[in-house]
Amino acid sequence: xxxxxxxxxxxxxxxxxxxxxxxxxxxxxxxxxxxxxxxxxxxxxxxxxxxxxxxxxxxxxxxxxxxxxxxxxxxxxxxxxxxxxxxxxxxxxxxxxxxxxxxxxxxxxxxxxxxxxxxxxxxxxxxxxxxxxxxxxxxxxxxxxxxxxxxxxxxxxxxxxxxxxxxxxxxxxxxxxxxxxxxxxxxxxxxxxxxxxxxxxxxxxxxxxxxxxxxxxxxxxxxxxxxxxxxxxxxxxxxxxxxxxxxxxxxxxxxxxxxxxxxxxxxxxxxxxxxxxxxxxxxxxxxxxxxxxxxxxxxxxxxxxxxxxxxxxxxxxxxxxxxxxxxxxxxxxxxxxxxxxxxxxxxxxxxxxxxxxxxxxxxxxxxxxxxxxxxxxxxxxxxxxxxxxxxxxxxxxxxxxxxxxxxxxxxxxxxxxxxxxxxxxxxxxxxxxxxxxxxxxxxxxxxxxxxxxxxxxxxxxxxxxxxxxxxxxxxxxxxxxxxxxxxxxxxxxxxxxxxxxxxxxxxxxxxxxxxxxxxxxxxxxxxxxxxxxxxxxxxxxxxxxxxxxxxxxxxxxxxxxxxxx
Amino acid sequence: xxxxxxxxxxxxxxxxxxxxxxxxxxxxxxxxxxxxxxxxxxxxxxxxxxxxxxxxxxxxxxxxxxxxxxxxxxxxxxxxxxxxxxxxxxxxxxxxxxxxxxxxxxxxxxxxxxxxxxxxxxxxxxxxxxxxxxxxxxxxxxxxxxxxxxxxxxxxxxxxxxxxxxxxxxxxxxxxxxxxxxxxxxxxxxxxxxxxxxxxxxxxxxxxxxxxxxxxxxxxxxxxxxxxxxxxxxxxxxxxxx
Numbered sequence: 147x148x149x150x151x152x153x154x155x156x157x158x159x160x161x162x163x164x165x166x167x168x169x170x171x172x173x174x175x176x177x178x179x180x181x182x183x184x185x186x187x188x189x190x191x192x193x194x195x196x197x198x199x200x201x202x203x204x205x206x207x208x209x210x211x212x213x214x215x216x217x218x219x220x221x222x223x224x225x226x227x228x229x230x231x232x233x234x235x236x237x238x239x240x241x242x243x244x245x246x247x248x249x250x251x252x253x254x255x256x257x258x259x260x261x262x263x264x265x266x267x268x269x270x271x272x273x274x275x276x277x278x279x280x281x282x283x284x285x286x287x288x289x290x291x292x293x294x295x296x297x298x299x300x301x302x303x304x305x306x307x308x309x310x311x312x313x314x315x316x317x318x319x320x321x322x323x324x325x326x327x328x329x330x331x332x333x334x335x336x337x338x339x340x341x342x343x344x345x346x347x348x349x350x351x352x353x354x355x356x357x358x359x360x361x362x363x364x365x366x367x368x369x370x371x372x373x374x375x376x377x378x379x380x381x382x383x384x385x386x387x388x389x390x391x392x393x394x395x396x397x398x399x400x401x402x403x404x405x406x407x408x409x410x411x412x413x414x415x416x417x418x419x420x421x422x423x424x425x426x427x428x429x430x431x432x433x434x435x436x437x438x439x440x441x442x443x444x445x446x447x448x449x450x451x452x453x454x455x456x457x458x459x460x461x462x463x464x465x466x467x468x469x470x471x472x473x474x475x476x477x478x479x480x481x482x483x484x485x486x487x488x489x490x491x492x493x494x495x496x497x498x499x500x501x502x503x504x505x506x507x508x509x510x511x512x513x514x515x516x517x518x519x520x521x522x523x524x525x526x527x528x529x530x531x532x533x534x535x536x537x538x539x540x541x542x543x544x545x546x547x548x549x550x551x552x553x554x555x556x557x558x559x560x561x562x563x564x565x566x567x568x569x570x571x572x573x574x575x576x577x578x579x580x581x582x583x584x585x586x587x588x589x590x591x592x593x594x595x596x597x598x599x600x601x602x603x604x605x606x607x608x609x610x611x612x613x614x615x616x617x618x619x620x621x622x623x624x625x626x627x628x629x630x631x632x633x634x635x636x637x638x639x640x641x642x643x644x645x646x647x648x649x650x651x652x653x654x655x656x657x658x659x660x661x662x663x664x665x666x667x668x669x670x671x672x673x674x675x676x677x678x679x680x681x682x683x684x685x686x687x688x689x690x691x692x693x694x695x696x697x698x699x700x701x702x703x704x705x706x707x708x709x710x711x
Numbered sequence: 712x713x714x715x716x717x718x719x720x721x722x723x724x725x726x727x728x729x730x731x732x733x734x735x736x737x738x739x740x741x742x743x744x745x746x747x748x749x750x751x752x753x754x755x756x757x758x759x760x761x762x763x764x765x766x767x768x769x770x771x772x773x774x775x776x777x778x779x780x781x782x783x784x785x786x787x788x789x790x791x792x793x794x795x796x797x798x799x800x801x802x803x804x805x806x807x808x809x810x811x812x813x814x815x816x817x818x819x820x821x822x823x824x825x826x827x828x829x830x831x832x833x834x835x836x837x838x839x840x841x842x843x844x845x846x847x848x849x850x851x852x853x854x855x856x857x858x859x860x861x862x863x864x865x866x867x868x869x870x871x872x873x874x875x876x877x878x879x880x881x882x883x884x885x886x887x888x889x890x891x892x893x894x895x896x897x898x899x900x901x902x903x904x905x906x907x908x909x910x911x912x913x914x915x916x917x918x919x920x921x922x923x924x925x926x927x928x929x930x931x932x933x934x935x936x937x938x939x940x941x942x943x944x945x946x947x948x949x950x951x952x953x
Contacts (some may be wrong), residue, residue, distance in 0.1 A: 448801045449838045459807070471811025475797065475804075482799035482840070549795035555761050557812035558785040710762035 153269040171638060182645040191288030198296040221396055224226040224293065225381040228388040231282060232318055236280045239322020240329070245630075246270050247323070247432065248278070248330055248439055257436065267428035271323055271421075278322070279315035286311075290395075299399040306398030306406050313410075313417035314391050320420035320616075327427050330435035349495070365622050387413055419597045455481060468559050472567045476543065486539070486631060493535060497583055500527060504590045518666045522599040528601070529608045529655060532576055533647040540572040540616035541643045542634040544706075545624040546590065551711050561706045565621055565693050572613040580605050600658060604687065608654055611691035612647055618698020619643040620703045636690065650694050657683045712737045712864060712895040713758065715742045717767035720753050720919075727753040729919040730767070735897055735912075737863075740890045742906045743899040745916035746948050751899040752792070754916070755868050758897065759789050771864055784812075785813065788862030792869040794853035798842035802833055802852050805841060806859060811858040827855040830885075832878075846873030854882065858889070866890065867898040871905070882911055917948045 201223075202218040247253065247270050256266050262396060290307045293299070299442060394409030450456050458474045465473060480486050504524075544565070547554060554564055584605040588598045623639025634640060661679045670676040713735040720728040728750040735741040745751050756762045758769050760776040760783065769776045774783035796805055806824040815823075828834040831851040841849065850873050857865065865886065871879055886896050887909055900906060906913060907927060914924045923933060928938065934943040 447838045448804070450801075450803055450807075467811040467814050471808045473858065475800065475808050478804065479797060479799045549793075550797055552761060552789070552791060552795070553797075553809070554787050554812070556759055556784055556787065557809075558781040558814075559812060560781065708763075711756070 149265050150269050150272075153256075154272065157273065168477040168638075175638055175642055178645065179641050187284065187288055188195065190285055191292055192294035194289045195296065198292055202296050207416065220293070220616050221392070222381070225389060225392045227289070228392040229381045229386060231286070232314075232386075232388040232391075233493060234284065235278060235315060235318035236322045236325070239274060239319045240326050242274045242278045243271075243319075243323045243326040244330065246274050247326065248436055257433070262429070263432045264425055264429040267425060267432055268321075271319065271424065271428075274323060275315060275319045278319060282315060282530040283311065294399065297399055300401065302312060302406070303395065303399040306410070307395050309410060310391050310413065312389070312396055317387050317413065317417040317420050320417065320424040323424045324420070324427055327424070327431045327435065330439065330663065331431055387416060468557070469563070469567050472564065473571055476568070476571055479546065480539075483631075489538065489632075493531070497531065497579070500531075501583070501586060501590065504587055514666050517594075517597075518662050519589060521593050521601065522655065522662060524584070524587050524591060524593075524603050525604045526651070526655045526656065527699075528580055528587065528605050529612075529651045530648070531583065532580045532605065533610055533612055533644070533651050535576050535579070536572060536612040536616040537640065537644040537647055538635055539631075540568070540576070541606060541620040541640055543568045543572070543617065544620045544702075545626060545628065545634045546631060548626045548629060551626060555711045562703055565617060565699065565703055565706065568620075569613050569617045573609050576613065576684065577606065577609040580609060597662075600662075603684070604654055604658065607687060607691045608651065611650055611654075611694035614644055614695025614697075615647055615650065618695075618700070618702040619646070621702025622698065624706075650690065653690055654687050655685055712739070713741075713773055713897055714770040715754075715758070715767065716770075718754070718757060718764050718769055719766040720750075720757060720762065721765045725752055726919050728757070728764075728916075731916075731921050733914060733921060733924065735895055737895055738890050738893045740887065740896045740911045741898070742910035742913045743897065743916065744901075744903075744906060744913055744944060745899075749916045749948075750919040751916060752868060755789075755897070755899055756868055759787055759866055760784060761791045785860075786863040788857035788860070788865045790850075790853050790857050790865070790867045790870050792872060794846075794849045796841045796849055796852060799840060801838050801840055802828065802844070802848075802855075803837040805852060806837075806856055807927065809856040809859055815860055823859065827859060847875065847878065851878070851901050854885075862894065864895045864897065867896060867900075869900050870898070871900065871902055879905070903944060907940050915947055922947055 167381075198220055199218050202214075203216065212710050215520060247267070250270075255272070256269070290304070293301050317342075363688065381389065381392075390409045390413045394406045394413070397403070397405035397409065448456065450459070450628075454461075455478050458477060459470075462470050581602065588601050593601065619639060619642060623637075623642065625634050625637055625639065628634050628637070635644075661676070661683050664670055664679070665676050713733070715733045717729050718728060718731040718733075719726070731750075731754060743751050743754065753762070755849070757764050758771070758776065760780050763777060768778075769787050771783040774786070776783045796809070803824065806828065807820070810824065825834060829836050831854055833848055833851050833855065836844065836848060841852065844852065849868065853945060855868070870882060874882065883905060886898070890896050890911075897911075910927060912924060912926055913930050915922045915930065923930060925933075929942060931938075931943050934946050936942075941944050
């Protein structure tokens with residue numbers, strides 16, 4: 147057996163053991179996650195099927211095209227999506243390749259083995275591809291199926307889609323790995339300030355581009371189609387692999403197999419070329435880069451009393467111990483982990499984009515119907531952002547104690563205190579951002595008092611419910627073997643927490659939306675009936691939030707108390 | 712100071728520790744010896760409250776570790792074989808963290824931290840992140856933090872990994888000194904030469920059962936042909952790996 151085949155066999159066995167270990171998981175957890183996974187796939191399929199179906203019903207033709215407007219928009223949408231996915235794949239491959247090639251402990255073992263760096267890279271590269279591209283197969287397949295069904299495509303379309311998939315994921319994987327190999331030689335030599343400046347410039351340019359190209363003002367003008375075609379014109383460049391993919395698949399849908407084959411071979415040859423280049427570069431750059439990173443001078447000083455983190459002790463002096471040291475420890479661990487705060491910064495970006503685009507929604511606040519919908523959607527957006535925050539950052543808090551739990555397990559403090567400390571820390575931090583967000587968005591949307599109060603109340607109460615869910619389920623289903631918070635979140639417990647968080651938000655927002663809509667539609671016989679219904683909904687929301695907080699916290703604590711370390 | 716009654720732990724069908732009855736006195740240096748998988752670490756984890764016994768009880772100065780965990784834990788200091796610490800804290804921050812967990816008064820805290828960091832020769836790297844520490848430095852930090860709250864009972868699990876000969880000597884002397892001041896030391900180790908140097912009494916555990924407890928001389932006398940502790944140990948445990 148070759149060395150690559152041996153490593154592939156080991157990975158396969160590890161995969162088999164991981165699947166087999168599902169038998170040890172709670173049946174409820176497995177059932178909820180399996181149903182959720184199928185449900186999400188069906189939901190994505192439904193959205194694309196309805197969306198493509200709606201576009202297909204567009205009448206008329208677009209200018210000189212022999213196609214309907216719907217066909218043109220659909221084709222452009224496919225191109226835009228393919229391009230976006232292509233760049234996301236490159237980005238995720240850069241991240242995955244860095245952790246797989248340079249951070250993984252497995253690499254140290256492989257480097258000392260009698261294996262060429264070329265072989266080592268090929269083995270790790272295969273893992274990168276699997277890690278970075280499985281989600282595309284899962285979420286891309288319902289889109290392709292929906293497109294095929296709406297357009298009545300023949301079997302050639304589905305065969306072509308499956309055939310395009312391997313080279314389409316291979317090319318960004320090779321490109322991402324190439325970038326990582328080069329960056330790993332350059333970045334460690336740069337000063338932190340230079341890196342921060344570079345990141346700020348890239349982010350700034352990105353926001354300027356988004357502002358210019360994807361402005362809702364432009365898309366809401368009457369000349370919608372030309373604006374859309376103009377905005378998506380860059381996706382039609384014949385130099386883009388995403389264009390070869392979308393064009394090839396669309397050609398297969400219309401039975402133009404010659405065009406499809408040409409685009410496929412174009413994509414395949416480029417993917418193979420990029421892979422060969424990545425292997426060649428790896429054989430020269432991997433080891434010097436890895437060795438340099440291992441041999442860096444690590445004297446990162448963090449003196450007490452210097453900087454904000456160093457002064458936390460005095461800033462939080464009113465908190466009694468051991469709560470104070472637990473809070474300080476959690477804050478420091480969070481801010482000193484780049485994988486944590488870098489993703490937190492992305493959340494800020496999303497919130498900023500959301501706030502910046504709210505002014506475009508003001509045109510919909512002229513009449514009651516739209517005002518009501520915008521207000522309800524705003525509550526939905528704020529609570530969903532909160533659900534994402536708690537799912538990503540709060541859920542892993544207990545798991546991140548990991549193999550260090552002995553420190554807490556030995557201390558003369560109860561687990562109850564530790565778990566509730568994490569709950570209150572979560573409420574304190576997430577409510578700062580989300581209450582601010584809902585107040586700011588309410589002011590920008592000029593919501594009247596009833597909507598404003600409801601929005602703020604919903605976000606406040608869901609802070610407690612979602613924190614309880616995340617901390618409780620994080621304690622009920624901890625993963626003490628994983629150090630990477632992103633992987634903890636993507637596990638079964640994390641998925642269950644996210645699904646339940648979204649379901650909880652749906653109940654909170656859905657109940658309010660229902661009552662407010664009935665009022666706008668005049669379905670209440672008198673104002674008193676509306677107020678009674680609204681009061682009932684608020685009681686329901688409060689009770690559901692209370693249950694969402696208490697039940698998982700109790701179950702989690704019971705689990706932790708029965709746990710052995 | 713440490714007392715166990717019928718202490719038993721099952722992992723599924725496997726009996727890791729079987730009806731352990733043991734008493735370790737105040738200020739005693741007690742060494743726990745046994746082959747791999749004999750039940751040493753499981754015993755230590757039950758003594759420190761990290762796992763629950765299937766049967767039986769463990770007492771620290773009269774406090775049942777399961778019934779009165781907070782009182783018992785306040786008296787214990789534990790040094791694990793693999794010191795998993797908070798990587799993103801500095802050594803000094805970790806000391807402050809442990810002090811906070813034990814609710815130590817703030818008055819002389821800084822001075823006490825510095826004294827222990829100095830004693831274990833990690834004061835100079837006290838402001839560096841633990842993730843940049845070598846294994847030996849982590850072990851020293853583990854020791855320093857363990858003795859921050861002046862534990863009455865020190866439970867030490869194979870502490871020599873990563874320590875150089877100079878530090879091994881220092882730790883041996885340090886623990887010995889602690890017992891003179893009344894601290895009870897319960898140490899599990901495979902280093903027979905160290906046991907011969909420091910142990911006042913030795914307990915030999917094999918396949919979950921406590922085979923013998925006694926002084927070094929008493930244990931050596933158990934052998935048909937008295938020799939070194941190594942010979943006796945191998946004979947008693949039927950040649951299993953230490």
